[in-house]
Amino acid sequence: MRSSPAEQDRARWDRPMIAEGTALIEAVWQQGSVGPYRLQAAIAAVHDEAPSDRETDWPQIAALYLALEHLEPGGPVMLARVVAVAHAYGEQQALDLLDTLDRAHGLLANPLTAQRAHAVRAHLLARSGRDDVARAEFLAAADLTANDVEARYLRDRAGEPPA
Numbered sequence: 001m002r003s004s005p006a007e008q009d010r011a012r013w014d015r016p017m018i019a020e021g022t023a024l025i026e027a028v029w030q031q032g033s034v035g036p037y038r039l040q041a042a043i044a045a046v047h048d049e050a051p052s053d054r055e056t057d058w059p060q061i062a063a064l065y066l067a068l069e070h071l072e073p074g075g076p077v078m079l080a081r082v083v084a085v086a087h088a089y090g091e092q093q094a095l096d097l098l099d100t101l102d103r104a105h106g107l108l109a110n111p112l113t114a115q116r117a118h119a120v121r122a123h124l125l126a127r128s129g130r131d132d133v134a135r136a137e138f139l140a141a142a143d144l145t146a147n148d149v150e151a152r153y154l155r156d157r158a159g160e161p162p163a
Contacts, residue, residue, distance in 0.1 A: 015143035075113030115144035
Protein backbone atom coordinates (compact mmCIF):
# COMPACT_ATOMS: atom_id res chain seq x y z
CA MET A 1 0.00 0.00 0.00
CA ARG A 2 1.28 3.47 -0.91
CA SER A 3 2.14 5.79 1.93
CA SER A 4 0.13 8.97 2.21
CA PRO A 5 1.79 12.39 2.04
CA ALA A 6 1.27 12.61 5.81
CA GLU A 7 3.47 9.55 6.33
CA GLN A 8 6.24 10.60 3.95
CA ASP A 9 9.53 12.24 4.91
CA ARG A 10 9.21 15.50 3.01
CA ALA A 11 12.86 16.29 3.69
CA ARG A 12 13.65 13.61 1.10
CA TRP A 13 11.46 15.20 -1.59
CA ASP A 14 13.32 16.74 -4.54
CA ARG A 15 12.65 20.44 -3.88
CA PRO A 16 14.22 21.72 -7.15
CA MET A 17 11.95 19.38 -9.14
CA ILE A 18 8.94 20.51 -7.10
CA ALA A 19 9.82 24.17 -7.78
CA GLU A 20 10.17 23.43 -11.49
CA GLY A 21 6.82 21.64 -11.63
CA THR A 22 5.10 24.37 -9.65
CA ALA A 23 6.52 27.05 -11.96
CA LEU A 24 5.24 25.12 -14.98
CA ILE A 25 1.73 24.78 -13.59
CA GLU A 26 1.65 28.47 -12.60
CA ALA A 27 2.81 29.46 -16.10
CA VAL A 28 0.05 27.54 -17.88
CA TRP A 29 -2.73 28.10 -15.35
CA GLN A 30 -4.03 31.23 -17.11
CA GLN A 31 -3.75 29.80 -20.63
CA GLY A 32 -7.04 28.54 -22.00
CA SER A 33 -9.58 26.54 -20.10
CA VAL A 34 -8.70 24.59 -17.00
CA GLY A 35 -9.06 20.86 -17.59
CA PRO A 36 -8.67 17.79 -15.40
CA TYR A 37 -4.91 17.49 -15.92
CA ARG A 38 -4.30 21.07 -14.83
CA LEU A 39 -6.46 20.52 -11.77
CA GLN A 40 -4.62 17.30 -10.89
CA ALA A 41 -1.29 19.10 -11.33
CA ALA A 42 -2.49 21.96 -9.13
CA ILE A 43 -3.55 19.51 -6.40
CA ALA A 44 -0.13 17.88 -6.54
CA ALA A 45 1.58 21.28 -6.44
CA VAL A 46 -0.35 22.34 -3.32
CA HIS A 47 0.68 19.10 -1.61
CA ASP A 48 4.28 19.45 -2.76
CA GLU A 49 4.70 23.07 -1.72
CA ALA A 50 3.72 22.40 1.89
CA PRO A 51 6.66 21.68 4.19
CA SER A 52 4.50 19.23 6.17
CA ASP A 53 1.09 17.59 6.06
CA ARG A 54 -0.07 19.89 8.84
CA GLU A 55 0.90 22.96 6.77
CA THR A 56 -0.89 21.76 3.63
CA ASP A 57 -3.57 24.12 2.32
CA TRP A 58 -6.37 21.58 2.66
CA PRO A 59 -9.21 24.04 1.93
CA GLN A 60 -7.56 24.82 -1.41
CA ILE A 61 -7.14 21.10 -2.16
CA ALA A 62 -10.81 20.47 -1.29
CA ALA A 63 -11.84 23.30 -3.65
CA LEU A 64 -9.63 21.93 -6.43
CA TYR A 65 -11.15 18.46 -5.99
CA LEU A 66 -14.63 20.00 -6.19
CA ALA A 67 -13.66 21.65 -9.49
CA LEU A 68 -12.21 18.34 -10.69
CA GLU A 69 -15.39 16.56 -9.64
CA HIS A 70 -17.40 18.90 -11.87
CA LEU A 71 -15.22 17.86 -14.83
CA GLU A 72 -14.82 14.19 -13.89
CA PRO A 73 -17.65 13.20 -11.54
CA GLY A 74 -16.29 9.77 -10.66
CA GLY A 75 -16.17 8.00 -7.34
CA PRO A 76 -12.38 8.22 -6.83
CA VAL A 77 -12.45 12.01 -7.22
CA MET A 78 -15.44 12.27 -4.89
CA LEU A 79 -13.68 10.18 -2.25
CA ALA A 80 -10.50 12.22 -2.58
CA ARG A 81 -12.58 15.36 -1.96
CA VAL A 82 -14.08 13.74 1.15
CA VAL A 83 -10.56 13.14 2.49
CA ALA A 84 -9.53 16.73 1.71
CA VAL A 85 -12.67 18.04 3.43
CA ALA A 86 -11.81 15.98 6.51
CA HIS A 87 -8.37 17.58 6.70
CA ALA A 88 -9.74 21.06 6.01
CA TYR A 89 -12.96 21.13 8.01
CA GLY A 90 -13.10 18.06 10.23
CA GLU A 91 -14.35 14.52 10.25
CA GLN A 92 -18.03 15.30 10.76
CA GLN A 93 -18.25 17.53 7.70
CA ALA A 94 -16.45 14.84 5.70
CA LEU A 95 -18.80 12.13 6.99
CA ASP A 96 -21.80 14.30 6.08
CA LEU A 97 -20.35 14.84 2.60
CA LEU A 98 -19.67 11.11 2.19
CA ASP A 99 -23.26 10.33 3.19
CA THR A 100 -24.58 12.90 0.68
CA LEU A 101 -22.39 11.57 -2.12
CA ASP A 102 -23.31 7.99 -1.25
CA ARG A 103 -27.03 8.78 -1.42
CA ALA A 104 -26.56 10.48 -4.79
CA HIS A 105 -24.04 8.10 -6.36
CA GLY A 106 -24.12 4.83 -4.38
CA LEU A 107 -20.40 4.89 -3.52
CA LEU A 108 -20.72 2.24 -0.79
CA ALA A 109 -22.59 -0.15 -3.10
CA ASN A 110 -20.67 0.41 -6.34
CA PRO A 111 -18.14 -2.40 -6.90
CA LEU A 112 -15.64 0.15 -8.23
CA THR A 113 -15.77 2.40 -5.16
CA ALA A 114 -17.20 0.35 -2.29
CA GLN A 115 -13.90 -0.81 -0.80
CA ARG A 116 -12.34 2.65 -0.74
CA ALA A 117 -15.59 4.28 0.43
CA HIS A 118 -15.79 1.88 3.40
CA ALA A 119 -12.10 2.48 4.19
CA VAL A 120 -12.50 6.26 4.06
CA ARG A 121 -15.63 6.07 6.22
CA ALA A 122 -13.82 3.80 8.69
CA HIS A 123 -10.89 6.20 9.06
CA LEU A 124 -13.21 9.18 9.52
CA LEU A 125 -15.25 7.35 12.16
CA ALA A 126 -12.09 6.23 13.98
CA ARG A 127 -10.69 9.76 13.94
CA SER A 128 -13.96 11.05 15.40
CA GLY A 129 -13.79 8.52 18.25
CA ARG A 130 -16.59 6.23 17.05
CA ASP A 131 -14.47 3.09 17.18
CA ASP A 132 -17.37 0.63 17.39
CA VAL A 133 -18.86 1.79 14.08
CA ALA A 134 -15.40 2.26 12.55
CA ARG A 135 -14.57 -1.37 13.31
CA ALA A 136 -17.42 -2.64 11.15
CA GLU A 137 -16.39 -0.32 8.31
CA PHE A 138 -12.75 -1.45 8.50
CA LEU A 139 -13.89 -5.07 8.30
CA ALA A 140 -16.23 -4.32 5.38
CA ALA A 141 -13.34 -2.64 3.53
CA ALA A 142 -11.03 -5.57 4.33
CA ASP A 143 -13.57 -8.04 2.97
CA LEU A 144 -13.77 -6.10 -0.30
CA THR A 145 -10.06 -5.95 -1.13
CA ALA A 146 -8.05 -8.58 -2.97
CA ASN A 147 -4.82 -7.09 -1.65
CA ASP A 148 -3.60 -9.19 1.30
CA VAL A 149 -1.42 -6.41 2.72
CA GLU A 150 -4.28 -3.94 2.64
CA ALA A 151 -6.68 -6.49 4.14
CA ARG A 152 -4.24 -7.16 7.01
CA TYR A 153 -3.86 -3.42 7.63
CA LEU A 154 -7.64 -2.89 7.68
CA ARG A 155 -8.25 -5.89 9.94
CA ASP A 156 -5.52 -4.65 12.26
CA ARG A 157 -7.21 -1.24 12.38
CA ALA A 158 -10.45 -3.07 13.25
CA GLY A 159 -8.67 -4.72 16.17
CA GLU A 160 -8.71 -8.22 14.74
CA PRO A 161 -5.84 -10.52 15.75
CA PRO A 162 -3.48 -11.49 12.89
CA ALA A 163 -4.42 -14.67 11.05
